[in-house]
Amino acid sequence: MNYVKAVTMLLTALAVLLSTSPLSAHHAFATEFDPHLEFKLTGKVTRVEWMNPHIYFYVDAKDDSGRDIHYAVQAAGPTALFKLGWTSTTLKPGDVITVVGYKSRDGWNRMNARDITMPDGKKIFVGPDPIQHN
Numbered sequence: 001m002n003y004v005k006a007v008t009m010l011l012t013a014l015a016v017l018l019s020t021s022p023l024s025a026h027h028a029f030a031t032e033f034d035p036h037l038e039f040k041l042t043g044k045v046t047r048v049e050w051m052n053p054h055i056y057f058y059v060d061a062k063d064d065s066g067r068d069i070h071y072a073v074q075a076a077g078p079t080a081l082f083k084l085g086w087t088s089t090t091l092k093p094g095d096v097i098t099v100v101g102y103k104s105r106d107g108w109n110r111m112n113a114r115d116i117t118m119p120d121g122k123k124i125f126v127g128p129d130p131i132q133h134n
Contacts, residue, residue, distance in 0.1 A: 033102040033112040041071060041111070042098040048091050053077050057091050059099065072110045073099055076127040084125055095119050101126070 043061025055078060059071045075081065081090075091097070098117040104110035113126040 032105060032110075034105050035102055037103040038100065039103045039111050040098065040100045043071070043096065045091050045093050045095045045097060046070070047093060048088075050078050050088050055081065059097065069109055072108075073101065073113050074110065075113045080127070086124070090124070091116075 041059060041061045043059040046058045046060055048057045049055060054074045054076065057073050057075065059073055061069055061071060063069050076084075078088075096119055099111070099113050100115050101111045101113040104112075115123055115125050117123050
């Protein structure tokens with residue numbers, strides 16, 4: 001094998017290795033959330049994280065006994081939300097919102113959002129209803 005061919009093969013292999021991106025696990029909705037446990041909470045947004053494959057936002061709300069509970073709320077990914085008219089500032093820390101979605105199967109204070117009622121009363125769509133799409 002000549003020198004040029006060997007270098008070309010080496011550079012091609014290196015390009016392939018460098019062009020691969022790390023994969024993140026992405027599980028089916030039904031493995032993490034129960035589509036039959038619709039859940040509603042009202043509280044204050046404390047943080048918003050725009051990342052793939054889903055955005056997360058965090059809401060402080062009170063449970064039925066009046067205790068403060070911190071919820072992690074999963075929504076669709078950034079691209080899907082942009083297509084629905086969202087921007088990275090649609091939700092802001094301090095907003096008091098009502099979220100309707102589905103509770104986590106693991107019992108943690110997590111949920112998958114379906115829709116949100118904003119402080120001005122406007123309802124915004126977050127993602128498809130899994131019961132209609134199963």
